[in-house]
Amino acid sequence: MSKQDDDVEKGLVERDYSNREYSVGEILRERGVSRRDFLKFCSAMTAAMALPVTFAPKVAQALDEVKRPPLVWLEFQDCAGDTEALLRSANPTVAEIVLDILSVDYHETIMAAAGHQAEAALEKTITDYKGKYLCVVEGAIPMKDGGVYGCVGGKSHLDRARQVCGGALATIAVGTCASYGGIPAAVPNPTGAVGVREAVPGATVINLPGCPVNADNLTATVVHYLVFGKIPALDGHGRPLFAYGKRIHDNCERRAHFDAGQYVEHWGDEGHRKGFCLYRMGCKGPATFHNCPTQRYNDKTSWPVGSGHGCAGCSEPAFWDTMGPLYKRLPNVPGFGIEHTADKIGIGLAAGAAAAFAVHGALNAIRKDKEPNDETREG
Amino acid sequence: MAKIVVDPITRIEGHLRIEAEVNNGRITDAWSSSTMFRGIEKILKGRDPRDAWFWTQRFCGVCTTVHSIASIRAVEDALKIKIPPNAQLIRNIIIGIQNVQDHVIHFYHLHALDWVDVTSALKADPAKTSALAASLSDWPNNSPAYFKSVQDKLKSFVASGRLGPFANAYWGHPAYKLPPEANLMATAHYLEALEWQKDVIRIHAILGSKNPHPQTFLVGGMSIPIDPDSQNALNADKLMEIKRLLKKAQDFVEKVYIPDLLAVASFYKEWAAIGGGVGNYLCYGEFPDAAGNQWLPQGAILGKDISKVLPLDQKKVAEYVDHSWFEYASGPEKGLHPWDGESEARYSGPKPPYEYLDTDKKYSWVKAPRYDEKAMEVGPLARVLVAYASGHKEAKAAVDLVLNKLGVGPEALFSTLGRTGARGIDCLLIARQTPTWLNELIANIAKGDYRIHANEKWDPSEWPAEASGYGWHEAPRGALGHWIKIKDQKILNYQAVVPSTWNASPRDARGQRGPYEAALVGTPLADPAQPLEILRTVHSFDPCLACAVHVVDATGNEVIKVKVS
Numbered sequence: 001m002s003k004q005d006d007d008v009e010k011g012l013v014e015r016d017y018s019n020r021e022y023s024v025g026e027i028l029r030e031r032g033v034s035r036r037d038f039l040k041f042c043s044a045m046t047a048a049m050a051l052p053v054t055f056a057p058k059v060a061q062a063l064d065e066v067k068r069p070p071l072v073w074l075e076f077q078d079c080a081g082d083t084e085a086l087l088r089s090a091n092p093t094v095a096e097i098v099l100d101i102l103s104v105d106y107h108e109t110i111m112a113a114a115g116h117q118a119e120a121a122l123e124k125t126i127t128d129y130k131g132k133y134l135c136v137v138e139g140a141i142p143m144k145d146g147g148v149y150g151c152v153g154g155k156s157h158l159d160r161a162r163q164v165c166g167g168a169l170a171t172i173a174v175g176t177c178a179s180y181g182g183i184p185a186a187v188p189n190p191t192g193a194v195g196v197r198e199a200v201p202g203a204t205v206i207n208l209p210g211c212p213v214n215a216d217n218l219t220a221t222v223v224h225y226l227v228f229g230k231i232p233a234l235d236g237h238g239r240p241l242f243a244y245g246k247r248i249h250d251n252c253e254r255r256a257h258f259d260a261g262q263y264v265e266h267w268g269d270e271g272h273r274k275g276f277c278l279y280r281m282g283c284k285g286p287a288t289f290h291n292c293p294t295q296r297y298n299d300k301t302s303w304p305v306g307s308g309h310g311c312a313g314c315s316e317p318a319f320w321d322t323m324g325p326l327y328k329r330l331p332n333v334p335g336f337g338i339e340h341t342a343d344k345i346g347i348g349l350a351a352g353a354a355a356a357f358a359v360h361g362a363l364n365a366i367r368k369d370k371e372p373n374d375e376t377r378e379g
Numbered sequence: 380m381a382k383i384v385v386d387p388i389t390r391i392e393g394h395l396r397i398e399a400e401v402n403n404g405r406i407t408d409a410w411s412s413s414t415m416f417r418g419i420e421k422i423l424k425g426r427d428p429r430d431a432w433f434w435t436q437r438f439c440g441v442c443t444t445v446h447s448i449a450s451i452r453a454v455e456d457a458l459k460i461k462i463p464p465n466a467q468l469i470r471n472i473i474i475g476i477q478n479v480q481d482h483v484i485h486f487y488h489l490h491a492l493d494w495v496d497v498t499s500a501l502k503a504d505p506a507k508t509s510a511l512a513a514s515l516s517d518w519p520n521n522s523p524a525y526f527k528s529v530q531d532k533l534k535s536f537v538a539s540g541r542l543g544p545f546a547n548a549y550w551g552h553p554a555y556k557l558p559p560e561a562n563l564m565a566t567a568h569y570l571e572a573l574e575w576q577k578d579v580i581r582i583h584a585i586l587g588s589k590n591p592h593p594q595t596f597l598v599g600g601m602s603i604p605i606d607p608d609s610q611n612a613l614n615a616d617k618l619m620e621i622k623r624l625l626k627k628a629q630d631f632v633e634k635v636y637i638p639d640l641l642a643v644a645s646f647y648k649e650w651a652a653i654g655g656g657v658g659n660y661l662c663y664g665e666f667p668d669a670a671g672n673q674w675l676p677q678g679a680i681l682g683k684d685i686s687k688v689l690p691l692d693q694k695k696v697a698e699y700v701d702h703s704w705f706e707y708a709s710g711p712e713k714g715l716h717p718w719d720g721e722s723e724a725r726y727s728g729p730k731p732p733y734e735y736l737d738t739d740k741k742y743s744w745v746k747a748p749r750y751d752e753k754a755m756e757v758g759p760l761a762r763v764l765v766a767y768a769s770g771h772k773e774a775k776a777a778v779d780l781v782l783n784k785l786g787v788g789p790e791a792l793f794s795t796l797g798r799t800g801a802r803g804i805d806c807l808l809i810a811r812q813t814p815t816w817l818n819e820l821i822a823n824i825a826k827g828d829y830r831i832h833a834n835e836k837w838d839p840s841e842w843p844a845e846a847s848g849y850g851w852h853e854a855p856r857g858a859l860g861h862w863i864k865i866k867d868q869k870i871l872n873y874q875a876v877v878p879s880t881w882n883a884s885p886r887d888a889r890g891q892r893g894p895y896e897a898a899l900v901g902t903p904l905a906d907p908a909q910p911l912e913i914l915r916t917v918h919s920f921d922p923c924l925a926c927a928v929h930v931v932d933a934t935g936n937e938v939i940k941v942k943v944s
Contacts (some may be wrong), residue, residue, distance in 0.1 A: 005587040014776055022413065053575045053691075068539070070541075075394070077415060077417050078440075079392075079437050079438060079439050079440040079441075080392045080393070080439070080440045080441050080443075081437070081439075081440020081443065081591045081592055082440065083440070084440045084441055084590075084591040085440075085575065085591055087484075087573070088576075088577045088580065088590060089577070089592070089728075090577060102543075103541040103543045104543045104544050104902075105541075105543055105544075105546060106544075107544055108387050108389045108390075108391075109389070109391070109489075110390065110488065110544045111389050111544040111546075111548075112389075112390070112492045112497070112544060112545050112546075112547075112548030112549075112550075113388060113389065113546065113547040114387065114388055114389040114548075114910075114914055115384065115385035115388070115910065116908075117388065117547045117548065117549070117909075118387055118389050118547070119387075120547055121546050121547040140417075142416075145726060146730060146731070147731060148418075148726040148728065148730070148731065149415065149416045149726070150394070150412065150414065150415045150416070151394070151414040151415070151731050151733075152386065152387050152394055152732060153386050153387060154384075154386060154730040154732050154733045154734060155731055155732045156732070157415075159731065159732065175707070176425075183417070183419060183420070183422070183434065183437045184417040184418065184422075186422045187422065188421065188422065188519045189422075190417075190418030190421050190422070190724065191416060191417060191418055193417070211437070211592060212440060212591055212592055217465075236451070257788065260839070266832075266834050266837075267597060267599075267600060267602055267604075267831065267832035267834065267837070268600070268604055268605075268829065268831045268832045268834070271610070272604045272610055272612075273604040273606035273609050273829065274606070274611060274612075275609065275610070275611025275612070294783060297588065297589035297590070298577070298580065298584035298589055298590055299577070299578075299581060299585055301581050301584035301585060301589075302584045302585060302588045302589065303588055303589060304588040304589070304594040305589055306588060307584075307585075307586070307588035307594070307595055307602070308595070308602045308603050308604045308611070308612070309587075309588060309595055309597075309602040309603075310593045312433065312594065317679065320434075324426065324427070324430060325426065325427040325429070325430050326427070326429065326430040326433055327427070327429060327430070330690055334764070340884065353905075378490050
């Protein structure tokens with residue numbers, strides 16, 4: 001702390017907080033977040049985690065008890081889209097809750113410090129809170145040629161990931177790049193880009209793919225950890241079941257049109273205007289696991305299908321190669337939508353994804369022994 | 380002589396490193412380096428040109444619409460597709476609100492902390508802050524109680540001892556000049572802007588499903604259907620919501636951003652003589668109407684001479700790699716036009732971890748684009764200068780108003796402060812204009828025109844065997860161009876020359892510095908261990924490095940020679 005900060009503390013701050021740490025709930029009230037808004041937030045988080053409504057008081061109680069854990073946010077081969085998603089988060093309001101629930105000690109896009117001072121802030125947190133801080137990773141990690149394709153402060157992304165993710169309580173990979181390599185890992189993967197799980201095999205990693213991540217799912221994951229003291233149950237691709245447990249197709253508001261065989265045939269045609277199924281325009285919803293239809297984006301304003309464009313499949317591993325082209329319909333045209341047909345599509349694509357993974361040398365990501373065992377699930 | 384390094388440059392998009400030579404408290408030379416590379420254009424090779432917008436959108440999640448726009452324009456140019464008026468208007472609204480939201484975020488969340496000392500706000504008198512705010516604007520959040528509550532929040536945050544993203548900054552640095560009350564006011568607006576930005580950008584979600592990365596662009600139009608009689612299309616309800624949000628955007632810009640900008644600038648007038656840079660400005664023009672006429676004009680200004688605006692010729696764009704980690708098959712010292720471009724990555728820098736780059740040789744993943752052999756600055760300053768020099772009525776009025784309020788002449792625009800001021804002017808102009816495109820859209824729908832897409836060439840079998848085109852766009856950060864070649868319905872070559880490639884450019888074959896580098900030369904440094912002044916000038920450009928490094932060549936080793944027509 002600078003001298004000026006000391007002065008501030010000595011001269012201007014009346015209340016002494018130093019004797020004990022305050023809970024998230026207390027801090028929020030201190031910052032002017034009403035109890036009502038706090039409970040509203042708890043309800044939203046309960047819904048995001050796909051928990052029964054009766055859990056909301058438990059979420060509130062737990063948040064009333066937990067302290068503000070430190071979090072560092074690393075950006076590697078990224079576009080900052082996940083950071084921007086965080087800034088758009090509405091449940092809770094972005095600034096208050098993210099600054100108040102957590103102590104975001106390092107985040108290059110928003111932090112005031114730069115250069116050596118920024119580096120020092122990171123070092124301090126990962127040393128002082130070793131094994132206790134949360135790490136969020138945005139962007140892929142280039143493995144090729146000694147990591148020369150990504151450096152910060154003269155240090156390769158790979159070295160930094162090993163150091164920081166390795167010492168974290170848990171790492172949350174936000175977006176498809178950090179989860180599975182994403183766009184830089186698409187064929188021919190010029191820089192040898194991979195996701196965090198593959199770059200740092202020993203770390204506890206939760207994948208929140210999507211392009212970008214839905215910030216509500218990120219907050220819900222953090223809250224899940226704060227409330228239950230363990231990371232949520234994950235699927236075979238390391239994704240929390242509460243957000244990725246169901247196919248888009250299963251929850252789609254246009255599902256009835258699929259079942260009725262009512263499809264959009266041309267952009268702007270009557271079916272398009274009336275909200276018919278986008279399957280024939282290339283929608284990848286039947287093969288994609290994500291809670292977009294229920295969570296939606298930007299304060300629940302909309303989501304791709306809701307605004308007339310098909311799903312791109314962006315939360316699936318290697319979707320850039322296995323789901324494209326964007327406007328090509330999925331194989332095995334089902335005609336009438338019957339459940340087993342959609343299942344077949346899903347299986348077909350999963351096989352395609354596995355093949356692509358093998359091609360990219362990323363087989364580890366789907367190997368059984370890389371899956372979290374019960375111990376890691378317990379956090 | 381001391382060489383200092385700032386890496387990471389924070390509060391930007393992407394990974395930027397500045398090395399600077401300092402003599403007697405002043406920067407005497409500087410090098411701008413980007414330290415991250417993905418190679419997306421190489422990945423684009425052989426894919427469907429209709430998908431390119433979706434891929435190139437991922438160049439950047441901050442200016443999240445701009446590559447989509449440039450990409451679909453490039454493909455539409457190649458395939459000679461004319462889009463319906465509704466699609467043009469929806470694009471203008473999307474571009475408009477992207478610019479407005481992006482500029483405000485830049486000012487408050489990426490740039491303000493270079494000028495505003497948050498810790499000083501703790502010493503402010505809320506009543507005096509209220510009086511200051513009320514003297515500047517009639518924005519309703521200006522009571523003493525309001526500023527007291529903001530200050531209390533800040534106090535409890537500081538007192539927690541856990542400063543989070545505000546830790547370890549240059550607080551108390553002698554270059555901070557604002558009185559505590561101005562610092563408190565700006566801090567309050569930092570928080571308000573954070574709320575505001577997520578609301579107004581919901582326009583993108585209404586029109587395009589989500590932000591960042593709206594999913595609504597189509598080669599030939601847009602994918603948001605229009606039908607006043609459907610709940611699954613753009614209807615009266617959604618149009619009115621957009622109208623309300625555009626009003627909210629305009630109000631904040633007029634009543635908060637611009638007054639704050641002028642207030643802050645008045646304390647830092649010495650920065651109107653610092654950070655000038657290359658003095659050449661390039662603008663592609665933006666906001667076409669149905670006939671293709673641009674609302675903001677295009678052109679180039681050379682040597683700070685605003686008495687003439689030169690017409691543009693896309694053939695004059697070329698990229699050099701003499702100081703970038705690439706090699707051309709045709710050898711060094713030659714620039715390549717984007718249609719002829721190559722992008723073989725050949726890293727020759729130090730092995731990480733490293734302390735210094737070898738700046739005499741190759742030192743960046745950014746190429747060096749040049750227009751007619753000259754380094755060009757792009758961005759709001761270029762846009763505003765070209766409009767001003769072209770006699771654009773609204774631009775002229777806005778520029779003169781700001782210059783008068785600050786009591787400075789037009790030469791003050793060629794500076795760090797001028798760059799930051801021009802961004803505000805640009806934002807104001809666009810915030811006021813965007814509602815007119817919404818009104819035109821509503822009028823068109825009222826006439827019964829629901830068309831959003833030109834279907835004739837959607838099917839690739841309708842395309843010629845070979846085609847080439849380019850798409851230009853004025854992104855928030857400036858002139859953006861995508862160049863595409865299509866063969867047998869697939870992408871043969873794809874090149875993007877983006878705003879931050881122009882601005883963050885390293886030296887070229889002739890040793891000419893890029894705009895950041897040139898602007899840093901002469902900048903004073905009160906304390907080289909706390910190089911706050913470097914951040915001021917670099918941030919005034921609003922760097923976006925993921926955009927800048929994209930490696931554009933989709934052709935791999937193959938060298939494609941194309942006759943530029």
